[in-house]
Amino acid sequence: MSRILLSIYFAFVALYLLTPLLIVIPISFVDSRFLQFPPESLSLRWYRNYFEDSDFLDATILSFIIGVPASLIATTLGTLAALGLTRTRFFGKGIVYALMISPIVVPAIIVALALFLLFAQLDLIGSNFGLILAHSILAMPFSVLIVSATLEHFDTTLERAARIHGAGPIRTFWYVTFPAIRPAVFASAIFSFFISFDELIVALFVMSGQQTLPVRIWQDLRFEIDPTVAAVASILIALTTIGIGLGTLLQTRATQRLKQK
């Protein structure tokens, strides 16, 4: 009974979360130069515009070029740090912890300015590497917080068991700890990616010459915003849906085949 209520509740929450999509996808098909909802007439012109406007395409690609490595770096270092923080006790741990989460405490505009001044000295302005670093730093606190929450519950004798049976610290992590914290690591990787994918202010500062997707959209917002942005979002949503669907399909196929064996 209460399960049913809970599922209904979840459906509402999901609907709420998905509302922007339900708006954005129709908008992407409007034939108007405004974000018109509900659309009065339909067209594919904004999709055409997206694929013809090399700016938008390049911006999308650049966002991935930045976001994926940034997410990997942030998740890797963040997870390691979470392990270090939950496993050791040392003087000054509080300070290290504060340092770990401070990148999201300091307003992005201040980080952006500070990083610009530093990157200027290091000649990293406008380099992808610089922005990847910057976004890794902004995303790392997520990994630290999310992963350490799960680690607090983790039964460490499992790690002991792995160690004594011949796994070094790294393999212990990989074979035993990691599977247990995988949901958290996964969550933090996803969030890290989207932190970068949606980050505007630092990107505005430290990039020059190239634009990430949020920067491109921000430009539009200054003067005119047209439904291309909706088309971009719709394409990304479609791509992930297809990608994930395909992945699940392949996975179930693979497990079925394994079972048949």
Next chain:
Amino acid sequence: MCTSPGHPDIKSVCIVERSSVLGERQNFLKGNLRIRGHALLAFVKRLTADQSFVLLVPAVVLLLIFFAYPLIQLMKMSVFDPNFTTAHFEKFFSRPVYPRVLFNTVKLTAIVTLLCFIIGYPAAYFLATVRSRIRPFLIFLILLPLWVSILVRSYSWMAVLGREGLINSLLIALGVTTEPIPMLYTTGAVYVAMVQIMLPIMILTSYSVMVEIDNGLIKAARVLGASPFRAFLFVYFPLSLSGARNGSIIIFILSMGFFITPALVGGRKDLMIGNLIVFQIEELLNWGFASAIGLILLVSTVLIVLMLRFILDAATPGAPKRRSKEPV
């Protein structure tokens, strides 16, 4: 190594090696020093045996070089402009606007965090307890909105909440109201938009802790007389709280620095401290004052987060306060 004059214990190790050549005469000395050498060796070994802190090194180095150092450089401006001055801080507190905006920001942020907790926690619970086959699909649904840029999402709320938007059209069609109800450009709209942005964080952080909770404990609670609800309240909830707590902290911190969404969907009063900082940096080039506001924001965020942690820890009675952590 034996030429190193620095550390007395290192020297003693060297002497031990040499003295064995020097022979019997120094035997008594040798014994003494060997003990000290051993102590050093043991110390070094213990340090390296406890490898866990090594894990912190990459993150700490990265943060020190690319975050703490430049930030401190910038923050210096709030008190040295170019000579030592407290003018910026005085200004912040002498004009009522700034503390007021700060207070507004905290209030808005607190409500957003609370809403995320209230809405997100049951959803995460559902996710953690649902049949594991459909779980990936549900998680996927929750993550899907992240592909839509926050800027664009703000616009989509216009289409929902606006005077001629989805909800008002519906209400008018149903005859609930004749005049559109103002929803867009109110603080309520800010909550709707911000919670939508932050909610996935709450759900996933809570979920990732919830799935790890040992079901046997719930069984134990039940058989000991707890109704499903109380088993949840006294066992599941406290055990799951670390996830929700971290989710709340993340959301709180993020929201404190947020300003674009409130500016786009909020009313005139929904001004965030982030707006002021941007204005000082971008429009007035008054970086000293901007740094001062930033520092104040930083300090207040940290204080509130510490308070939040403290309260949440206190809310979980008997939470392990002192754990003995041993190297693994």
Next chain:
Amino acid sequence: MKQLQESRGAVVEFSGVCKSFGDVEVLGNFTLSVGAGEFLTLLGPSGSGKTTALNMLAGFLNPSAGEISIAGVPVTATPIEKRNIGMVFQSYSLFPHMNVEQNVGFPLKMRGADSQVTQERVAAALDLVGLGGFLERMPNQLSGGQRQRVAFARAIVFEPKVLLMDEPLGALDLKLRERMQLEIKHYQQQIGCTVIYVTHDQGEALTLSDRIAIMDQGQIVQIGHPQQIYDHPKSRFAAEFIGETNLLTLTNPLEKSAGGWVIDGLDTIYPRPPESGRRHALLSVRPEKIVRLPEHAALGNGHVSFDATVTEVVFFGDVHRYTIKCNGQQDLVFKEFRSGNTPVLRSGQTLRLSFLTDDAALLPETIVSKDKAL
């Protein structure tokens, strides 16, 4: 209390309960009724379904078929917490975020006891298990045995009518175990509650229980008073599972004149008239029933005696366990207390042994299979 003891109606009843996990049937037609104030022990090999049976009684699992009732009322629809059952889990299941005091106080809190009462009862329960000073410890700061004791205290603190214990003393040393056994028994008699106990320690089962149910592959193969089960096992499984035993194959000589069954490999007769129509039978003789025959002793009637050679001597604390060969064939085992009064035998020594006809039990099985593997 008294009343409960007297009205020995069934408090817990399983009738025809089955349980399957997927394709695997773990319990099949499990039927058992436990009286008020009774102490019943489930004894059975690992994986025989003991925990599963308890879990169904507690309400964690639903039977695939059959019915379970407590105090005459079917409980399928009763929520777990309303069953008012105390339970000690095999894996302790202490709440990791509560200290010892909070763990033990939990059932009282759930029943709305006021804090004064709670405190006293928690203290009493912890004293009972010898952990009076551990109130503030967290579970992860306790040793295995300490955790188990806390789990026990938590299960009894609210004086449940039915107490389920899944190897509650598994992690304790013998001394503590014995003391806890005493406490459990004492507690049970005082409160008059019904206990269903799972253990793999036969000594424990034999001393504590009013009845023992021997389980094998999800079914009860024998149930009865401890002594009855020990002395009159109904099957080879029961005979072998409780205590140690020697299994001898008997053959029907088919002639009346023989005076009984022929014991294969022992060159002697078991003086009981063989059942007609059975060619073979199995005889269970406990090692302690076999005694050395005093030299030139006059043997009464009800005896079986035979010659044997010692092949192995094992030290077991209070006893010596001798493995012997008879006629160079079958291996048998007999035990003697170690004492200056009975000189130790050496490997290779030969001697004459005997057991009482009444001390052996005839089993329904026909042939002792050669491999003794479980």
Next chain:
Amino acid sequence: MKQLQESRGAVVEFSGVCKSFGDVEVLGNFTLSVGAGEFLTLLGPSGSGKTTALNMLAGFLNPSAGEISIAGVPVTATPIEKRNIGMVFQSYSLFPHMNVEQNVGFPLKMRGADSQVTQERVAAALDLVGLGGFLERMPNQLSGGQRQRVAFARAIVFEPKVLLMDEPLGALDLKLRERMQLEIKHYQQQIGCTVIYVTHDQGEALTLSDRIAIMDQGQIVQIGHPQQIYDHPKSRFAAEFIGETNLLTLTNPLEKSAGGWVIDGLDTIYPRPPESGRRHALLSVRPEKIVRLPEHAALGNGHVSFDATVTEVVFFGDVHRYTIKCNGQQDLVFKEFRSGNTPVLRSGQTLRLSFLTDDAALLPETIVSKDKAL
């Protein structure tokens, strides 16, 4: 293999190891050396630090002081995984996300064994523990005993030189336990590895071990061959902890003519010359050493005999355990095998009992304290 057996140098050595958790000292000056191929058992009450000692040897905990070496090499700096130790954990600690096969194969995988070899060895190890068909099961689909066996298989699959076992058979029923004991012993002799074993089952300790170390409050109070410890306990603690015992208070009559110590409450003499300067002593007499005196039997010299009244009879499977009172004062216990040859005594019956002087052990303690609580 042979070599290892022969060169009985210390393979594992604790010297002066201390361990504290916060203020609580759990191990204090723990010193122990275990030879190659030796089977050493740590026996001690719950919380006496057995697991802690193993954990330090394995490297999970660092000693607060002292040194531990394996094969002569101090291991403080050796990473856990390089110590090449097999370990069975008290709480099993199977990897929850791996099936049985992956769990058992884990140590081999870590050592880079190829998959063919791994498969064979895993299968062999699982056959050894009787779980050949369980390859695909996940740990949460196993019963407690099955988990423990998987844990054992995992610990031995890579044939470690040193094997640590923390109550590896705690969750098994007696039959399986005995079979596993055999397997463990067999395995150990075959591989010649050094085993440090923790158990609370004395029978297990006595049969399996080459030596037993009795621990109390973080220290070894006696170490030696099982029989030696059983027959010659060095302290009251050791005497009481292993097996059951009767403690009698002896008083020095201070006159030569008495012919020995006076046994308090027994109205008789323990015929050993009292040490001068000691007013009192404690005598440990195991229950099985006390025997009924055949009527009118001629008693040799080395005997102590006394009259007693039976007050309680407990059924223990193979034995009857009698509690007796002597002179209406001290409670003593003696045991007899249940057999038709020895008629059961009844409560209230009086009889004459005796034990051999050599079967009793004189302890250094002076007075038996009245409360026997642990």
Next chain:
Amino acid sequence: ADPIRVAGYGGVTWDLITKNFLTPLGERTGLEVKLETDPSVAKLKAMVASGRCDFDVIELSGSEFLIATRDGLLQEIDYSVADPDNVMPDFAKQKTGFLFVTFSEILVYRADHFPNGGPQNMADLWNVEAFPGPRTLHDTPVANLEFALLADGVAKENIYNVLGTDEGVDRAFAKLDEIKPHVVKFWSAGAEPIQLIAEGEAYMGVAWNGRIKVMQDEGVDAVMVWQDSNTDSSYYGIPVGCDNKNAAETYLSAWANPEWVANWANDIPYPGFVAGLMENLDPQVAANMPTNPDNAAKSFLTDWAFWGQNRENLEERWIEWLLE
């Protein structure tokens, strides 16, 4: 030579700049230009502070230009290169900045909501009785205070004199109080008011003139009212520390070509003051230009000297006013 880098607001303007200026300029001089995004003064200042040059020309709004000049971030421009034909009026040739486009914040209303005629000036915008409906204003005191005074009957020549006194500021805010409840949104990004008007969130308000035309083309019944509009300009500056000055000035010279600017203004109504522009334009297009003399007569220019003095104070007061 390396292309010179121009930091501009981007968006649609990029394509138009490329089409109307860069292509002919490249043909004529061989100059290569790379357009960069986000011309923020903050970035300019940080860049100058760290002695770098990430762009050779930067586009700045009036206020930014003022502040960049104040902080010495811009080089002096050699107009012999930037305006060889001397076609720019003097006020467009600041020492450190080249005024290249002009735009207006202008009253706009949805005609479909006002069948009997919409608001015709700021006083009408303030007149909520005669012209009911939600309004939208820019979220800044700049120009809004001026609008308020105009609505309150101050002549446009007098605005800054009145604003120069405390009473004048009080008067402006008091006037703003009147329509505060009717302002549905104080917008901050330029695309917002367009979306607001198009979606019917606001019936009238002020917006930048350039986007209103597009809205009209899309069929939205919006009307521009030049009366009481505010005209402002963007400037090009050359950052200190950039040694590509000559090429940068060559780039600027493109904006001193009346023909090219006319093509540009045909595409987007942000003209400059280059002499001869209006003559090159279709009269109908010229009618919608801020610099069209008819329109210019109805509008007022932002006094950046005044705002340079008072901005910080008035911004604080503006926020206080918003929060009230």
